[in-house]
Amino acid sequence: MKQVIYRKKGSPEVLEIVDMSIPKLKKGEVLVKMLATSVNGGDLGLRRGNPNKVQKEMKHPKVIGIDVVGIVDKLGEGVTDLKVGDMVWGNSGPSNGTTAEYFAIPAKKVSLMPKGMKPTTAAAFPTVGITAITALLDVGKLKSGEKILIRGTGGVGLTAIQIAKAHGAYVCALCSGKMIDDVKKYGANEAYDYRKTSINELEQFDLIFDTAGGSLNELRKHLTSSGRLVTVVVSDALNVLTSLVHGKHRTHLALGFSTKKRLDYLKDMVIKGQIVPVIDSVYSMDKIVEAPLGGKIVVVNNI
Secondary structure (H helix, E strand, O other), X not given: OEEEEEOEOOOHHHEEEEEOOOOOOOOOEEEEEEEEEEEOHHHHHHHHOOOOOEOOXXXXXXXXXXXXXXXXXXXXXXXXXXXXXXXXXXXXXXXXXXOEOEEEEEHHHEEEOOOOOOHHHHOOOHHHHHHHHHHHHHHOOOOOOOEEEEEXXXXXXXXXXXXXXXXXXXXXXXXXXXXXXXXXXXXXXXXXXXXXXXXXXXXXXXXXXXXXXXXXXXXXXXXXXXXXXXXXXXXXHHHHHHHHHHHHHOEEEOOOOOOHHHHHHHHHHHHOOOOOOOOOEEEEHHHHHHOOOOOOOEEEEOO
8 A cells, every 4th residue: 555654854855655565453443445634733743843853763754644534444353333335534643644545543533424525524624623622622611601712723723713613602813913814714703913912912711722832821821710721732741730730720731532422523513514624725645745834734635
C-alpha cells in the first residue's frame, strides 16, 4: 500500500509517498480501506518543528494523519458490531498514520459515519469535533446561557464555536482580524481582533476555551466566580500542573479520544445541521506536497 511519511522535520517537501505492507490485524481491530483523512494543526506542528534538525531515528520515519474515514475491509478477532463494507469514521489518537491506503484501528475508536456524506466532508469532523466536544462538554461542563470565550480559530476553534452555539451559549471569539467574518459566519455573537483588543480588555466569562496556547494566567483573570479554563495545547501541560494553586480556576487540559459514544454524538449534531465542516481545500495523496503550511483543515482524498 501507499503511505505518506517524513524522515526529517520541515516544509511539505519533506513528505514522501512510500510502499508499505498492509497492516496485520490484532484482536479487536478492523482494517479500513482509507478514502479520506485530514491534516490537522498537530500534524503540521510536528512536521514543521525545526527545519534544520533531522530526526534522530532515520530508520523509523514519522507518519501523518489521525482522522479515519473509509470502508471496513477486514474484521479482527472479536469484532462483532461492524461488518465488512461499513462506512466508518473515527480518530486514531496517538497511533497515527492514516494518510495511507489502509489503516488498522481498534473497532471501539470508529463508528458508522452519517449516511450519504462524502468522505472528503466526513474527514473534516472526527478530530476537531471530538476535541471540541471533550473540551466544552466533558471537561468544560458548558451550560445553556453561559458566556464563553474561544481563543484561536483553527479547525477546533471554529468547530467549538458551532458546538457552543448549538448548546445555547453566548459565544465570543478572540482571533486575528482576517478571521472576524469567518467566526461570525460560524455563529460567534462577538469577535475580537487580538491585535486591537488585549486580553486585559476582555470581560468575564463562564468558560474560556484556549486553542492557541500561552497567556493562560492572563486569561484566568477573566473567569467568573464559577468560571472554568480549558486548553487543548499540550505544550501548556506545565501550566496545567502549576495552576492547581488556583483551585476551581485551575487550568484543565482536554484530550479528545475517539469513542463510539462521542462519534455518535458528533454524528447526531452533523445530521441535525448544528455543525458544518471546516475545510480549506482538498488534495489527492499524490499532491500532498502541495498542501499549504497552515490552514484550518486540508483534506487528503484517496478516492
